[in-house]
Amino acid sequence: MTQCVITAKIGTMPRWDPKAEERLRNAALELFLEHGYENVTVTQITERAGLTRRTFSRYFTDKRDVLFAGSEQLPPALADAVVRAGDTLAPFEALLTALVEIAGVFADRVPHAARRRAVIKSSPELQERERTKFAAVTDALADALQQRGAAASQALLLAHVGAAIFQTAFEWWTDQPDHADFPTRIREAATELAANVGGSTPSAE
């Protein structure tokens, strides 16, 4: 149930024709990879999808929006999940629970995620946009952890690390989508981090 609510919240808001949106997204990703993001026009996207420009405008503001539509909902969704995580959980556990929950929302995006990432990698402008998104994720996580009672300095550290885990697990997942799903990758990243960090304390030089 929670899952459904969140799925509805992120990126797949009820629209008139999900198939049209899907066709436009597929066409856009194909074209971006074929010709380079900068060289593709909205007209080309709509032609490839066999739809009108007017239909395009119903779903996306511009071609960049095809890649980022709904992403403004990621920070609040993550923050909300952190706040909702069980009262007894320590801050890092609450953070992980939230990351795993929201990662589950991306399950139906497997076919897009790897291609989307390849497009973003190809363009400094899109990379900037993607970094801005993750900066907003960090801010939202820090606020949410503070709302749970974490000190500001602890919240900031864990928020940065949480964003790092989310981003890394996302890259692992999209690099090998058949290996494990995104939530599993989040858990793996946290386990690997604990194994690497746990034993070592920063040594004096």
Place this chain on the structure above:
Amino acid sequence: MTQCVITAKIGTMPRWDPKAEERLRNAALELFLEHGYENVTVTQITERAGLTRRTFSRYFTDKRDVLFAGSEQLPPALADAVVRAGDTLAPFEALLTALVEIAGVFADRVPHAARRRAVIKSSPELQERERTKFAAVTDALADALQQRGAAASQALLLAHVGAAIFQTAFEWWTDQPDHADFPTRIREAATELAANVGGSTPSAE
């Protein structure tokens, strides 16, 4: 000795007149904070510093460069320090040693760091530039860890987390510059991370 070499490498490359550079930097930071970064011209900066535009051009390409000069040397300096760290160190220990070493280079920047950060916070354009810098740090750290033999996936995770520690410790330090120096803040962040991460493994939902 190593310290000196690194200091020379980052941002304080031998120039003709370190005092002129310092005066320009101080004038720029003052003006940015007084009038807002967008509203300040290079002419105002040189007037406030009592120097010519020609002198300005000797040190900086434009007003943004006053804030970022030398920062392109941070990623390679960190990567170099990771590669140089003792052979016997585990990846995360090598990473920390490198972060602590390079943080030491910033010691003489205390008076600037907090004001610089306040200016950057005030401008989306500058925030973007700062994020681009940290993305380059992450990439450089990941490469260096792989050079030490870490698997690509581990290197990516630790690089993201290393950048998160560096950034958080930097914010802690500039928030309270009299509390502890930057290298100490790096060690504190790593200790706090270990304390938070160590005990908890990601729980299944």
